[in-house]
Amino acid sequence: MPDGPVGTASHDEFRDFVAARRPTLLRAALLLTADRTEAEDLLQAALARTYLAWDRIKDRSALDGYVRRAMVNINISWWRRRRLDEYPTDEMPDTPVADHTGRSELRDALDRLLGRLPARQRAYVELRYFDDLTEAEIAQALGVSVGTVKSTVSRAMAKLREDAEEELATLD
Known part of the structure; x- marks a missing residue:
């Protein structure tokens, strides 16, 4: 009986994939976001998507590409959402803004x-x-x-x- 979206064997395979590829995928997320916290959130979201689709991904050699594409798509969605949530104002903020x-x-x-x-x-x-x-x-x-x-x-x-x-x- 599967525990969640993937079976036990697949769950172990996914866990091994994440353990092996996380540092490399995190660097790719950092290149997309230029912020460590956002990169970790982005990678987590992409891995969650990958976990849900794990049993449908037949070509295991394409997993890195799948996760990277998911990160790009999620990052674009987040960027669009942020763009809609930020509004110009005539007032200056009380707290200083970080200079990047x-x-x-x-x-x-x-x-x-x-x-x-x-x-x-x-x-x-x-x-x-x-x-x-x-x-x-x-x-x-x-x-x-x-x-x-x-x-x-x-x-x-x-x-x-x-x-x-x-x-x-x-x-x-």
Whole structure:
């Protein structure tokens, strides 16, 4: 007899999936929201949706994609809802409003620096640091050697450091 939307075996499989993939999926949620608390809420909502659809998802290799798509859809819904709930006013708030410009400037700088990388290097860096794949997993996924992955990521990180130093020098 199933306990809830999925059976016991499926429940255990879902729990194992969440335990293994949560850190990576949380990073993806952070990229969508730029706020840790919102990212955790977003991931929780997407995992709840995934849990309800667990027995209907036949291709287990597509689970990450399913959860990521759910996060994007939920985030869009939340964004639309927030947009409707915020109204301009002539009065200033009594409490100070947090200034997130430094965080967004840092994010913009990172996006610019990544955009300067050649497509191949950018892809390797994103797979390694944003998707949190190991060098062996990247090599297997792209059909290259581990040495190729290591050297490409190393060159990309060196270029990012060099470009970041140049960008910092222009700010001084």
